[in-house]
Amino acid sequence: xxxxSPRPTPPEPEELEQARVLxxxxxxxxxxxxLTPMIKSMRLDAPRSEEIIALIMMADSQLLSGQPxxxxxxxxxxxxxxxxxxxxLERSIFQCLHKMPEPIISPKFEAHLVQxxxxxxxxxxxxxxxxLKLLKTxxxxxxxxxxxxxxxxxxxxxxxxxxxxxxxxxxxTELFLTQVRHHIFNLAIESDLAEELQPLVIAFAEHxxxxxxxxxxxxxxxxxxxxxxxxxxxxxxxxxxxxQQLGPLILYxxxxxxxxxxxxxxxFISNLDDWPAELQPLLKKTFNNRRxxxxxxxxxxxxxxxxxxxxxxxxxxxxxxPYPRWENTxxxxxxxxxxxxxxxxxxxxxxxxxxxxxxxxxxxxxGTGQHPLQLAASCKDISITALDLSLPSLCYGKRKAVxxxxxxxxxxxxxxxxxxxxxxxxxxxxxxxxxxxxxIPEDGLQALLGRLRSHGLLRIGLYSxxxxxxxxxxxxxxDNLDPTLEDIRTTRSLYLQNPDEFENMPRDxxxxxxxxxxxxxxxxxxxxxxxxxxxxxRNSLEFLGFNPMPNSLLAAFKNRFGPDxxxxxxxxxxxxxxxxxxxxxGMYQFHCQKSE
Numbered sequence: 001x002x003x004x005s006p007r008p009t010p011p012e013p014e015e016l017e018q019a020r021v022l023x024x025x026x027x028x029x030x031x032x033x034x035l036t037p038m039i040k041s042m043r044l045d046a047p048r049s050e051e052i053i054a055l056i057m058m059a060d061s062q063l064l065s066g067q068p069x070x071x072x073x074x075x076x077x078x079x080x081x082x083x084x085x086x087x088x089l090e091r092s093i094f095q096c097l098h099k100m101p102e103p104i105i106s107p108k109f110e111a112h113l114v115q116x117x118x119x120x121x122x123x124x125x126x127x128x129x130x131x132l133k134l135l136k137t138x139x140x141x142x143x144x145x146x147x148x149x150x151x152x153x154x155x156x157x158x159x160x161x162x163x164x165x166x167x168x169x170x171x172x173t174e175l176f177l178t179q180v181r182h183h184i185f186n187l188a189i190e191s192d193l194a195e196e197l198q199p200l201v202i203a204f205a206e207h208x209x210x211x212x213x214x215x216x217x218x219x220x221x222x223x224x225x226x227x228x229x230x231x232x233x234x235x236x237x238x239x240x241x242x243x244q245q246l247g248p249l250i251l252y253x254x255x256x257x258x259x260x261x262x263x264x265x266x267x268f269i270s271n272l273d274d275w276p277a278e279l280q281p282l283l284k285k286t287f288n289n290r291r292x293x294x295x296x297x298x299x300x301x302x303x304x305x306x307x308x309x310x311x312x313x314x315x316x317x318x319x320x321x322p323y324p325r326w327e328n329t330x331x332x333x334x335x336x337x338x339x340x341x342x343x344x345x346x347x348x349x350x351x352x353x354x355x356x357x358x359x360x361x362x363x364x365x366x367g368t369g370q371h372p373l374q375l376a377a378s379c380k381d382i383s384i385t386a387l388d389l390s391l392p393s394l395c396y397g398k399r400k401a402v403x404x405x406x407x408x409x410x411x412x413x414x415x416x417x418x419x420x421x422x423x424x425x426x427x428x429x430x431x432x433x434x435x436x437x438x439x440i441p442e443d444g445l446q447a448l449l450g451r452l453r454s455h456g457l458l459r460i461g462l463y464s465x466x467x468x469x470x471x472x473x474x475x476x477x478x479d480n481l482d483p484t485l486e487d488i489r490t491t492r493s494l495y496l497q498n499p500d501e502f503e504n505m506p507r508d509x510x511x512x513x514x515x516x517x518x519x520x521x522x523x524x525x526x527x528x529x530x531x532x533x534x535x536x537x538r539n540s541l542e543f544l545g546f547n548p549m550p551n552s553l554l555a556a557f558k559n560r561f562g563p564d565x566x567x568x569x570x571x572x573x574x575x576x577x578x579x580x581x582x583x584x585x586g587m588y589q590f591h592c593q594k595s596e
Contacts, residue, residue: 008167013038013050019057028065032058035136044081052082056089063096069104073097076108091448092251103134108133110158117165123328124165128507131166132173134158139178153180154196160203164281165327167211169507171499175205178215181254185221193247199278205253206282212325212512213257213485216493228252229261231405236263246279257485259286293395300394303387303414304423310439311415313387313481313522318367318390318449321513325396330377330404338379338428338457345544345591348568351455357381359427364416364448365389365434369397369409375430376406384409385424387416419447427453432461433587436525445539449594458541461587465526470581471504474526478519488515506585529574541592542569553583 015038020032035058042051052496059074075096081087094116103109113131116122135158140146153159162168168177181204188197208215217225228248236242242249242263252258267287272280306312338355339346349355358381363372366386376384387407388394394411401409416434429448435441445460452458468474478491492515495502508514527535536543545568558565560579561572 007461013054016050016054016057019054019061021059023057023064026038026064027308030060031061032065033545035061044077045135046551047081049082051311052078052085055081056085059092061098067113068096068099069101071102072100076112076403085117093121095574096347097130100130103130103137105134105137112157117161120328121330123136125167125328126325127474128166128169131158132168132170135162135168139167139176141170141172150183154200160199163200163203163207164210167507167510168515171496171502171505171512172214174510175206175494175499177289181215181511182218183274183383185224185251185254186535188251189224193251198250200253201250202278202282205250207281208254208324209257209285210327211322211510213255214489214492214510214512215255216489216496217255225252225255229256229483232258233262236261237266239267242267246276250279250282253282257286259290268419270331289399293392296395296398297391299398299411301410301412303412303418304414306389306418308415308417308439310523311417311455314437315389317516317520317522318388321516322390322393322396323513323517324370325511325513326368326400329372330406335380336378338382341375341379342459342547343592344547344549345457348544348593349457350413350593353426354455355457360424361385361428361430362387362424362426362448362451364419364429364431366394366397366411368393369400369411371430371432372409373397373401373404373406377404382408382428385426386411387414387419389415416444416447419451422451425451425453426456427455427537430459432459432589433463436463436527437521437523438525439523441525442535442539445535449539449541452594455593457544458594459547459589459591461506461589462532463524463526464588465528465578466581467583468526471506472501473506473518476505476519480520481522483516483520485512488512488520491515491519497500504585508513525589529570529577529588532590533574538594542595544591544593546573546588546590548589556580 015034019031019034022028022034035054036053038051039058042048042055055078059071059078062068062071062074072093075089075093079085079093093112096113097116113127113134116127117124117131136142138156139148139153163177168174182202184197184200188194188201191197193201228251231248232245232252235245236249240491249258258264265289268291269275269283269287272284275283288481289392292446306315322515338361339349339352346352359379361372361375361382361384363375363384363386366372366388367390369386371558372384372386376382386394386397388411390396394413397409398411401407401411416431416438429452431444431448435444438444441462448458465474476495480487483491492509495505495509502509506518509520534541549567554567557567557573557576561569561578
């Protein structure tokens with residue numbers, strides 16, 4: 001037998017070796033300069049494999065150094081030159097879309113956005129900013145003097161994808177969309193829902209379901225809708241009847257929740273594959289998902305009856321409007337340790353090895369499950385208890401857990417104030433956007449600390465008074481503790497008459513349950529950072545840092561207070577927030593650690 005030596009691997013070009021070293025050292029600008037001559041000499045009709053690698057490295061360096069638009073263009077070229085790399089490059093292209101400051105007006109860019117919006121593994125929320133900008137640019141929404149041919153709206157490929165998948169949180173865009181919907185509705189009535197109108201009608205119906213029917217309705221539309229409702233409730237009693245009335249049904253669904261129609265509790269689509277593919281998502285959400293959630297009620301654990309009066313009022317709010325509504329599933333392929341998932345705090349955590357083994361985590365105030373399921377999907381060696389007041393919210397979360405194949409989350413109904421009846425203690429407790437809705441937030445904090453193990457980590461989210469003043473939320477709040485859908489529509493319509501005043505209004509304003517949480521909440525406390533500092537000191541908690549913390553914000557802080565300044569100094573952050581009142585417009589989200 002003859003044994004032959006393996007063919008030696010040809011040496012890597014010197015430019016690639018040098019660029020790899022520079023990238024490992026995070027010297028991205030130098031890596032780009034090193035790779036540029038090699039890429040400039042590349043023949044696009046016959047690229048060498050090492051040149052394609054150089055192009056991908058160039059794009060990686062551009063993305064990591066804050067040049068997502070240039071990175072996107074190079075990733076796209078690389079994927080076209082080497083189709084076998086396309087799947088590997090999809091995640092990088094997605095990261096570019098998420099970070100790009102402005103859209104590119106091109107069919108390729110739109111195709112990528114549509115592709116990712118249709119991907120159940122992608123968090124659509126992360127594409128809302130760039131998707132909204134693309135829509136506003138294409139239809140000149142901010143230009144009051146613009147004139148758009150309706151035919152271009154009707155044939156646009158991106159608009160239906162945006163409507164079906166995104167909350168388009170912008171006042172002028174909402175006014176534009178309500179005008180388009182009105183025109184489509186009238187044309188559909190006149191033409192018996194002509195075929196060319198159907199994709200946009202279905203997209204508007206899906207958008208209405210996504211925002212929970214928050215758009216205002218004109219009086220002329222209401223008259224026609226009453227007639228359609230009477231027809232549907234007279235003619236539909238079974239799944240077969242429903243198939244015969246799909247046209248009126250989706251027209252009605254552009255405006256009103258079809259899940260509240262008299263026949264909806266009787267309908268369960270036994271085989272969605274038998275229905276038109278474009279209608280399946282809407283039918284599943286409207287008729288099937290809620291039935292599944294109802295069936296899960298008995299599987300939810302209970303801590304006991306909620307007795308505290310404010311807790312009961314808050315529970316009533318979230319049982320009427322489970323919050324937040326979300327659709328995306330999770331990428332289960334990449335699992336990190338808890339500290340790797342929260343790198344901002346890693347340098348400051350005492351006994352970090354404690355958090356590298358199997359952890360028990362409580363998410364207190366888990367809502368509809370997005371928070372605990374994201375944590376479960378992202379972190380390895382973790383088991384999670386998701387606690388919330390609202391049983392419908394927990395059932396929503398459990399349905400999503402089953403759909404995602406996530407089995408390390410236990411859902412429990414109960415009040416944080418009842419935690420002393422729980423035998424378990426936890427290495428990590430996360431409680432975001434919850435304590436400030438309690439009658440006495442510090443009582444809730446102390447109840448959490450009673451379940452937190454020695455040197456355990458606590459992540460808290462609290463409203464910033466400064467930010468909510470600057471966004472106009474405190475001026476817009478409504479004194480109505482039990483608003484109807486119509487109340488919320490009326491309030492929103494009134495405010496949207498002055499879109500310039502709503503430039504800083506948060507995304508929550510643009511859907512019903514989130515608007516109710518934003519403007520009609522039964523209980524709300526707000527803080528500044530001096531108050532949070534005192535709160536932590538009273539409870540022997542060490543502040544570890546804000547999380548998440550965008551690199552650009554940390555860089556601005558360091559520029560203001562010096563390169564050696566301590567990013568855990570809450571007095572400096574208080575000063576910085578007074579100078580930049582919108583930096584915590586979501587919430588103060590931060591980790592702290594129990595000192596004993």
